[in-house]
Amino acid sequence: MEFIDRALLSSYPNAPASLRYTVYFVTFIGFINLIKLGYGTLDLINRHFIRRPKDLMKTYGGNDTWAVVTGGSDGIGEQFCKDLSKKGFNICILGRNEQKMKEKLDQIKKQSGKEIKTRYVVADFAKLTRISDYENIASQLRDIDIGMLLLNAGWTQATPFIDFTPENIEATVNINAVHPAYLSKVLVNQLNERKQRSAIIITSSGLGSIPASGFITYSASKAFAGFLGQGLNFELKKKMDVMTFECGETRTKLMGSRKSRMIVDDISRVTTGCLRDIGYESLTYGCLTHELAMIPLKIFPLRMLQSMMFKASQKTFAMLQKKEAEAKKQN
Incomplete structure (x- = not known):
């Protein structure tokens, strides 16, 4: 002084x-x-x-332990299935496309290099709105030892709120917010009663950390999912490790050759980074590039970020409308 x-x-x-x-x-x-x-x-x-990741099979696994992955037949969810199958976890995918789940599970089983089991449960999370719908899903999983639950299914469309259809708003909220809350609820006792620890990973998004105009329904629903994971980590810490995964934009087959202004990373690095942090953190961004990409969202003025995102959303929505109009003309 x-x-x-x-x-x-x-x-x-x-x-x-x-x-x-x-x-x-x-x-x-x-x-x-x-x-x-x-x-x-x-x-x-x-x-x-520096820090070494936990041995997931030793921490959460057993002789016949399963990893249950929602949205596991595409993108990040599929990569999670591949990663965990190679560690010896049996894989159960929850999704809406039965044929695709069968095909992906066959591929995962062949590529795992382990003697694993696979199964699937058909569930269209966009249409599931009641806890009873999820209790029906849980009843199909009572006979297996679930060591890891990955609530990965998600959906969005870059559309200003006023132009979003009622059906799209329902789907966005049901998939991104209702699905992680309700499925966690109907399975939490089953996971809590295991002798070993269990893990839940809830995939959120970097856009869930701010009110992202132009993506606001997605942003708000992912914010809910993000807080859910971080809050449950404290409530359930005696027997479970729960973590929110705020993922950035990831290079997947669905992305194709599309260029992005965001920082994009390879899918294997993204999932490896996430699994590295389970058991240590309540929140992870996965890979280093996605964590660094969060810095502008924390230091730039919110109005500037909202303006940029809203303009990008309007531009993307205009392109979608143009494509739909061209498709109608061709038909």
Whole structure:
């Protein structure tokens, strides 16, 4: 404080006490933020480069343990299935396309290099709105030992809220918010009664961390999912590890050759980064590139981010309308 007093008095000899106390306060806040920045940097280095991931089979597995993955026949969900099958977990996929699930499970089983079992449950999460619908799903899983539950199914469309159809709003909320809450609820006792620990991973999105205009229904529903995972991690910590996975844009077959202004990473690095953090964190961004991509969302003014996203949403929606109009003309 003496250094601050000397510097202040040399510039403002008649500085009032209120100014001095204001400078003390600002200096204190700056010092605290500097400590937080240093700790955050060390924590990031530890998580991505030093800390060893848990042995998932040893932590959550057994002689005949299953990983249940929603949306496991495409994209990130499919990669989760591949990763966990190679660790020895039996794989159960929940999704709406029965034929696709059969085909993907055959591929996963062949590529796993392990003697694993597979099964599937047909469920269209866009249309499931009651807890009783999910109790019916849970009844089909009572006979298996679920060590890991990955609530990965998600859906969105870049559309301004006023142009979003009622059907699309229902699908967005049902898949992104209702599905992780209800499926967690109907399976939580089954997971909690195991002798070993269990794990739940809820896939959210980086857009769930801000009110993303132009994607607001998706953003709000993913925010719900994100808070659900982080809150359950504390409530269930005696027997379960629950983690929210705020994923960024990922290079998948569905993305194709489309270019993106976002930071995009390969799907295998994304899922590996997520599984690396389960049992340690309540929130992960997965890979390093996606964690770094979150920095602008935390430091840039919200209005600027909302303006950029809303304009991008309007542009994308206009392109979709144009394609639909062209398709109608051809028909």
